[in-house]
Amino acid sequence: MAAKLGILAGGGALPRRLIKLCHETGREVFLVAFMGQTDPETTVGVDHLWTRLGAAGQIIKRLQAEQVRELVMVGPIKRPSMAELRPDWRAVQFFAKIGAKSLGDDSLLRSVITALEEEGFLFRGVDDLLQDLIAPEGIYGSSVPDVQAYSDIRRGVEVAKAMGKADVGQSVVVQQGLVLGVEAIEGTDALLTRCGLLRREGAGGVLVKLKKPEQERRADLPTIGIETLRRAAESGLRGVAIEAGGALVVDREALCREADQLGLFVLGISPSDYE
């Protein structure tokens, strides 16, 4: 049987899904829940520690006491300011070591992973554990993009790639070639709402959501679910393109049904095909 799994849980429903899988397969779990990040629902019926992101010393000690060796990071983590983080001594040493000028970067998550590996933990990617969630290539529902939509996807890929190189954002909304919005830390929901207000007349836009080129697969992969589609439809979009192999789809069957009901296309793409 697989060793006990330590789950560092961000927001959303994905951590629960992983816990459920572990329960079903009889794998022991220890959950680290972060105040202001993890959904309290997630901790129900699981051994857990409520803590802060900055409490590195406490987290490492507890994981060791729980005899956890394998770790996974799952669910989006809102990036805090240094003030909100209130790093403990261990965390301060860590930040001094990596020379943290920034807390917003994907590179920070990579550094956290590296630091925990140096403590002897083994990091798993959530996509290893929940393989059925990885976005496949191709069209998911029964709606298909037209020529304008493909052209908008192409422009979205171009912008998302440029943004990703600067370690910012994963999501772009394009309508008729016009970049309506680009996501930084506000989240895809806020991006979609804003772009709904900025939409132009005529054929609706598309949401393109890629992983950053440098994104640590073991940190947070972009995720889409039914809620994403509903917001996209409300904002007047015609479809969503995600990176095949680089995004998580929560409950693909339900997603396809929802897409068909909303008349949206959902497409898994290889960004290099659009260059």
Next chain:
Amino acid sequence: MAAKLGILAGGGALPRRLIKLCHETGREVFLVAFMGQTDPETTVGVDHLWTRLGAAGQIIKRLQAEQVRELVMVGPIKRPSMAELRPDWRAVQFFAKIGAKSLGDDSLLRSVITALEEEGFLFRGVDDLLQDLIAPEGIYGSSVPDVQAYSDIRRGVEVAKAMGKADVGQSVVVQQGLVLGVEAIEGTDALLTRCGLLRREGAGGVLVKLKKPEQERRADLPTIGIETLRRAAESGLRGVAIEAGGALVVDREALCREADQLGLFVLGISPSDYE
């Protein structure tokens, strides 16, 4: 005396400023005002044509009838959808020729300029005409950036450059290394308001506003004024960095006074110094 100047007017107060200058220097002016774009105030006391962006044939004919040979484009133009544009036959030919897939790109403005030049018009940069508006290098008021602010400016320059290469956005807000927001078409005001809601505890962020690397100087340079500073202060920012020689500052003296009153720094930078 200089020949009659044709002014293609976007929004804001800059077109009026240019008209005032022409009046003061006795230069004749013909104004092309765009519905939904140009402030109606702008047309008071000036020969003008109200038209749509898509009415290329009408515009060219009228400029020729007015014996305009020199043109300038001044003030921000909101990019319309193809449907809103309702291009006339002349404009359709133009779009077919440049293969317009997109209306959002800076490259579109460049193409418009090229097309008008082919019609025999001579294009001037607004910075040629209003030289005192060009942002100089250095600190404008009496507040100065601290080490964190300089580090945030550096990160902002990195992101703005990446965005600019993809022909999107000119403005980025960074707080403690965290990219709070990136501007697409929503405008700097909306960006600042949003970032106010996303701000973290601790030292406030900075707004970095560059021209795109490929930006056509004769199209729209980024502009800052007192309103920009007020919004920046309301959003918890500590300062604004703009590109020296690549941005327009409306009424620099008043801006410095306002910056001092708000306790904000305003800095004209050479982006290459921050690479």
